[in-house]
Amino acid sequence: MAEGAKGTETDVYVLGVGDAAKERLRLLDQVYGPATRQMLLDAGLSAETRGLDLACGIGAVSCFMAGVIGKKGSLVAADVNPDQLVVAKGHCAKCEHDPPIDYIETSAYETGLPSESFDLVHIRFLLCHLAEPAAALREVYRLLKPGGALVCQDIQISRIFCSPENAAFTRLDEIILKMGRALGVDYNYGLRLPVDVMAAGFQSPEVRFIQPVYLRGPEKRLWEHTIREATPAVLQTGAASQDEMNGLLEEIRLAAEDERILIAQWGMPSVIAIK
Numbered sequence: 001m002a003e004g005a006k007g008t009e010t011d012v013y014v015l016g017v018g019d020a021a022k023e024r025l026r027l028l029d030q031v032y033g034p035a036t037r038q039m040l041l042d043a044g045l046s047a048e049t050r051g052l053d054l055a056c057g058i059g060a061v062s063c064f065m066a067g068v069i070g071k072k073g074s075l076v077a078a079d080v081n082p083d084q085l086v087v088a089k090g091h092c093a094k095c096e097h098d099p100p101i102d103y104i105e106t107s108a109y110e111t112g113l114p115s116e117s118f119d120l121v122h123i124r125f126l127l128c129h130l131a132e133p134a135a136a137l138r139e140v141y142r143l144l145k146p147g148g149a150l151v152c153q154d155i156q157i158s159r160i161f162c163s164p165e166n167a168a169f170t171r172l173d174e175i176i177l178k179m180g181r182a183l184g185v186d187y188n189y190g191l192r193l194p195v196d197v198m199a200a201g202f203q204s205p206e207v208r209f210i211q212p213v214y215l216r217g218p219e220k221r222l223w224e225h226t227i228r229e230a231t232p233a234v235l236q237t238g239a240a241s242q243d244e245m246n247g248l249l250e251e252i253r254l255a256a257e258d259e260r261i262l263i264a265q266w267g268m269p270s271v272i273a274i275k
Helices: 022-042 060-068 082-093 133-143 167-183 193-199 218-237 242-257
Strands: 050-054 074-079 101-105 118-124 144-153 161-163 206-210 262-264 268-274
Touching: 022 060, 022 118, 022 144, 022 206, 022 218, 022 268, 050 060, 060 074, 060 101, 060 118, 074 082, 082 101, 118 133, 133 144, 133 193, 144 193, 161 167, 167 218, 167 242, 193 268, 218 242
Parallel strands: 050 074, 050 118, 074 101, 118 144
Antiparallel strands: 144 268, 161 262, 206 268
């Protein structure tokens, strides 16, 4: 497990970071990126936006945001893990965009950035890894200008399924949710997101729900790659044994390779909320 990979040093992020995670994170953006980019545009991302990509990961969303923002705007890409920032800088260096991205290493709970300094803040798949997601939302509220927009997307693990049904998918949902409870986090947090956003002070949010489904292609294997990275934490928390995890991973690998089987990746409850 990577200590402090999200939020603060007290939070535990069970997936890989830096070079160890970049291929999975690129695949993740293939799966969820189109919906993310549309939400950012719908929320008002434009040529003069001052934006923040919080928990930027490998920088895939940061590059898109910077490509839309013109020379009159600016973009900060923030992550608490320095290995993620190294990968993000390398990824975004290959892109053509103005303005240049300002990378900072900081906590999602206390960014140290000035109050009311951003027009738009983006967060994807951060809050489910935090012990206090509501505190991070309050920090985002502080950072936004009046009238500024939050675009936030999180996770509902229990929506993962395949058709025809396969008990391995149901069992892995149970294991990951059990691991989350042991770590003090909620991998179904996305269902709480709209209410927590309003509690942080935002106006009634626009709610969307995205769930990609595939019969073929590398996108079918996102859950498999995610589970492989999470397996050490599963074992450490006692949520399952190594033998059981080996068997489950083989079952979902075979399902991903079978074009007669439909696989739905995790649900992504999402909000656009205005301060």
